[in-house]
Amino acid sequence: MAKRSTFDDKLAALRKLRDQDGPNPGDAASVRKAIGDRSNFVVAAAADVAGAWRLAETAPDLEKAFDRFMVDPVKDDKNCRAKIAAVQALEKLEHERAEVFEKAARHIQPEPVWGGTEDTAPPLRSAAMVSLTRINPTGLSTLLVDALVDPARDVRCTAASCLGAIGSEAAALALRLKAHLGDKEPEVVSEVLRALLTVSAEEYLPFVRGFLNSPVEASAEAAALAMGNARLPQALGPLLERFHVGGSTPLRETILISVAMLRASAALDALLELAADDFEPTAKAALNALKIHKHDPKLVDRLAASLKNASRAVREQFARDFKA
Template sequence: MAKKGFEVQLEALDRLSEQPVAEWIEPLRAALRQRYNYVVAKAADLAARQRLVELTPDLLAAFDRFFEDAVKSDPQCWAKNAISRALAAFELQDAAPFLRGLRHVQLERVWGGRSDTAGTLRGTCALALVQCRDIPEVQLLRHLITALADADKGVRADAVRAIEQVGSPAASLLLRLRAEIGSESDKNEPEIPGACYAAVLRLDGNAALEWAAKFLEGEDDASGEAALAIAATHSPEAFALLRDRWNKSPDVWFSSVLLSAIALTRQSEATEFLLSMVEREAMRADQAIEALLRSMPSDDTVQRLKVLASRNARLERVFAENLKATARR
């Protein structure tokens, strides 16, 4: 009977699409009072999709309810995740629910032990806190620092994004500090320092290029993230920094990363630099061909590259193989 009731409630929510949105309020309000976390999650998602802000009190009540005996009442955090997304979409200004979500850890049984299923909830709440007007910046950054050291990689990435959204000089300095001191996990998760490099460059602009260029020296995965972050500024200064580093790099793998980053600066000088490598049949001309073709070049650049590569049988094969590979993406 319980399963039948669950299915009936889901079907009722599915049928709402057949009715005017104005008639959704009471059915969704009733659904948000249900004990089935999946039903509540679906109701919250529907409320968010239609921006039914009048359901905010009902969402808050349901949110509180699913923290009680959380593992049993809301396995996988389905309800809390959907409700937090809805409250964030409604731009709720009260920080208290998001702070509660940010602190929540939910350990559930898995094969061989227990696993935390609340990472998505904490990440959503970290980002939502930025919009709350009732929390001073210093206090907000305090909470985000904790999220920046979260055991869950996704939460740490969301914390970086949230700090960037704060957008203040203090936020930029905090991200610089995180990048400078690093973490043992950065070796296996280079995207976290990479997110810091990119965020600082977006906040501080070209003034941060020399700072970001320091992280190219390691010639490891994190250095690759730094190269791509620098390239994303699409500036002549970025091209110059990447080219200078390429001239000094003996590592074949990192050389290919730098050439890809050079192509992604989308500077005309960068395109000419890579084309000249192919024209001269330089030692790493094959890497230049791959970098150019992966950067979504103009038709004119592709044609010029094709002509230059055709003068050398090996480079012509490299061109054909990479052109085919990029066409499949």
């Protein structure tokens, strides 16, 4: 009688498959069998292989596994491990059936922790919303608008990003309202503003600029990062204007980091000029922003040339951050 595979054996076999460039004859059948396993760890590992290899024939198995782990999720699938892996694999397969994603996007899984419970399903809801945005089923906008008030910050951010990807007038209006209402997490406001710029940079840049010029620095930082993440060359002027208006050191540093994120030649030229500024805090802030480009040898050479007459502290920062 053949020896029965242990839990460790199953995981080791799946890890070995994952390290292959692709399936050999019989491997797809092994993956499908593993997706039917009772262990959420084994199913998650098998789903990872199925997605990596784009095994379309595993889609029905992944759907069944997802439903199986929805029966008693806290007991059978702690941290939504198998369900998240199944949804991610189905996304890699460009699965077109929306049902499993709709279930995942609404799933809440409170698990016991010290002093109460904690929802472990936010990553699952986020992954499902991304897939639904690709499929665009009826009722998607309603689901995403509801998710803008999800208790989990990352889910709210994903909902905003998905609404921006939809790009409809209704989606933009929902984002605009959310921006006005605000959020306890600045990252959410920033993602909402970035999503609006995705819908229409020309139409919504003035709206986002209003937040950039807000006396509330958290709003200004959120808008600056939204502009930087959107990589809009036309955001350079508003960002530099706001920088020169003044503000706290963290705000000014965030603005220059956002300028660096634009990755436009004019933005880099502006930062090089600021790095050579006689006012040491400005020069240091510009150097800090330029660090994201420290692997560009031409830029580093230009920066070194511009700092020949800089203060000792600035030159030491340059040596530490760009020459190490």
